[in-house]
Amino acid sequence: MPHEGSPRARVVGHRVVYDGKVLALHVDEVEEPGGVRATREVVRQRGSVAALALSADDRVVLVRQYRYAVDGALWELPAGRLDPGETPEQGARRELVEEVGLEAETMEPLAVFYTTPGFCDELMHVFRATALRQVPPRPEDDERIEARWFGLDEAMGMIERGEIREGKTLVALLREHALRAGRG
Numbered sequence: 001m002p003h004e005g006s007p008r009a010r011v012v013g014h015r016v017v018y019d020g021k022v023l024a025l026h027v028d029e030v031e032e033p034g035g036v037r038a039t040r041e042v043v044r045q046r047g048s049v050a051a052l053a054l055s056a057d058d059r060v061v062l063v064r065q066y067r068y069a070v071d072g073a074l075w076e077l078p079a080g081r082l083d084p085g086e087t088p089e090q091g092a093r094r095e096l097v098e099e100v101g102l103e104a105e106t107m108e109p110l111a112v113f114y115t116t117p118g119f120c121d122e123l124m125h126v127f128r129a130t131a132l133r134q135v136p137p138r139p140e141d142d143e144r145i146e147a148r149w150f151g152l153d154e155a156m157g158m159i160e161r162g163e164i165r166e167g168k169t170l171v172a173l174l175r176e177h178a179l180r181a182g183r184g
Contacts, residue, residue: 011030012028023043025043027042040119043120047088048081048091048168049092050079050092051078051104051126051128052126052127052129053102056132058152060173063148064147075163077126078096078102079099080095089107089125093129099145101135101138102132102133102135104133152180159174
């Protein structure tokens with residue numbers, strides 16, 4: 001999805017190398033603005049959502065789960081990919097229920113960003129979820145999730161110590177911190 005108003009590349013050749021459940025890999029021969037000719041490998045993904053769920057006493061729920069790509073367990077926001085036909089808010093609400101068993105009365109957009117635009121078109125939508133109500137969680141069959149509540153200051157300390165290293169979670173927590181400090 002090109003940025004509105006930006007010059008566009010001209011695709012000279014295109015092939016799909018892989019088309020799977022989560023992503024597709026395209027290899028394109030392009031002429032980019034400014035005349036640069038190149039081969040570009042692009043991961044296509046339909047978009048993702050995440051929820052910064054905040055309790056009435058300013059605690060945030062994070063989930064810890066194993067991530068094969070980095071061969072380790074990471075603390076993250078409840079999140080996932082958009083389902084076909086789903087709006088970002090609907091997806092964030094679904095993920096919040098599935099992963100941590102929470103429904104939010106209020107969902108406010110917090111950030112929208114490309115996760116890794118050097119090779120991927122994934123657009124991440126992050127929401128602030130408040131006025132929470134507990135419901136039974138519905139994790140997917142392949143998810144093994146540990147959910148835990150942290151104070152916002154505690155989560156910021158985890159960032160400083162390198163205990164939170166996952167992008168959407170960093171963006172959301174730093175954005176929330178900036179908003180509260182009047183810098184957002």
